[in-house]
Amino acid sequence: MKTIKGPALFLAQFAGDAAPFNSWDTITKWAADCGYVGVQVPSWDARLFDLDQAATSKDYCDDLKGQAAANGIQITELSTHLQGQLVAVHPAYDTQFDGFAAPQVRGNPAARAEWAVTQVKKALTASRNLGLTEHATFSGALAWPYLYPWPQRPAGLVEEAFDELARRWTPLLNHADEMGVDLCYEIHPGEDLHDGITFEMFLERVNNHPRANMLYDPSHYVLQALNYLDHIDIYHERIKMFHVKDAELNPTGRQGVYGGFQSWVNRAGRFRSPGDGHVDFGGIFSKLTQHNFSGWAVVEWECCLKHPEDGAREGAQFVRDHIIRVTEKAFDDFADAGTDRAANRRMLGL
Numbered sequence: 001m002k003t004i005k006g007p008a009l010f011l012a013q014f015a016g017d018a019a020p021f022n023s024w025d026t027i028t029k030w031a032a033d034c035g036y037v038g039v040q041v042p043s044w045d046a047r048l049f050d051l052d053q054a055a056t057s058k059d060y061c062d063d064l065k066g067q068a069a070a071n072g073i074q075i076t077e078l079s080t081h082l083q084g085q086l087v088a089v090h091p092a093y094d095t096q097f098d099g100f101a102a103p104q105v106r107g108n109p110a111a112r113a114e115w116a117v118t119q120v121k122k123a124l125t126a127s128r129n130l131g132l133t134e135h136a137t138f139s140g141a142l143a144w145p146y147l148y149p150w151p152q153r154p155a156g157l158v159e160e161a162f163d164e165l166a167r168r169w170t171p172l173l174n175h176a177d178e179m180g181v182d183l184c185y186e187i188h189p190g191e192d193l194h195d196g197i198t199f200e201m202f203l204e205r206v207n208n209h210p211r212a213n214m215l216y217d218p219s220h221y222v223l224q225a226l227n228y229l230d231h232i233d234i235y236h237e238r239i240k241m242f243h244v245k246d247a248e249l250n251p252t253g254r255q256g257v258y259g260g261f262q263s264w265v266n267r268a269g270r271f272r273s274p275g276d277g278h279v280d281f282g283g284i285f286s287k288l289t290q291h292n293f294s295g296w297a298v299v300e301w302e303c304c305l306k307h308p309e310d311g312a313r314e315g316a317q318f319v320r321d322h323i324i325r326v327t328e329k330a331f332d333d334f335a336d337a338g339t340d341r342a343a344n345r346r347m348l349g350l
Contacts, residue, residue: 088140
């Protein structure tokens, strides 16, 4: 067994235009002051990270790592959640998702998708330059508008969507393999890969590509009423990344999983800071440790009630309290009788 690494913090929700959240040096100092030893980096945020330089300059990557290390921080992974989303976009979402893309490709879905693929490819190359072995992303979605089958879905619609999704991602998975990096899809509502079954559908179409893996975030499973502990037992060989994010599902006579188009604070299912929701993190850390998960426990702060800076500081300690330092010996070693094969045979009457 292996001890999970951490605590780490995903910086996407904290980057901003005011200090200490507006530069790499100050935000890593702040993260360390909160109690973190690692950070997950949003590759799209130029205030913190220059993706073009990271993909082309090992010196830039070394400087970035060195500055973080001087502040007591290690880079855990890069993220292309926003760019990965744009690899596959249903036209119903074109206007909303255009804001994720560079200005020059907005309003042009084909150019936007090509830009997104290039971005993910650069981030995978940058991951190699940084010495990282996992990368976080979204799959994007073509079939999501047809999730609930009314009217009845035409035969072959979902299959066609997943065939196309696999076609778009296979070259990126191959590039990830060349870079020695696992592509970890966050299994997430709004993505075509939103549960175990859809991940399997995708995996089959990419020929069980060894670089097609999972970012495990239990909050998204709570909101789907999915058994998130059983999920670890089923998919542990593909779970390479872990977001520590909490959620609660409080269905009423008026609303349930779908939330009635309400704001986050008024939904039956809503995200909370670690420890404030329904997720059994004791069970999760035990399961991941049992299955030799060797990655990072990364706090992703999303809460409809608590201030983010309070959530960040509490989250660091929460992870420390849940990481299991694995034992190097059995608890009953004190009772070892020191038997040998001959004694074992005598005990069996042989």
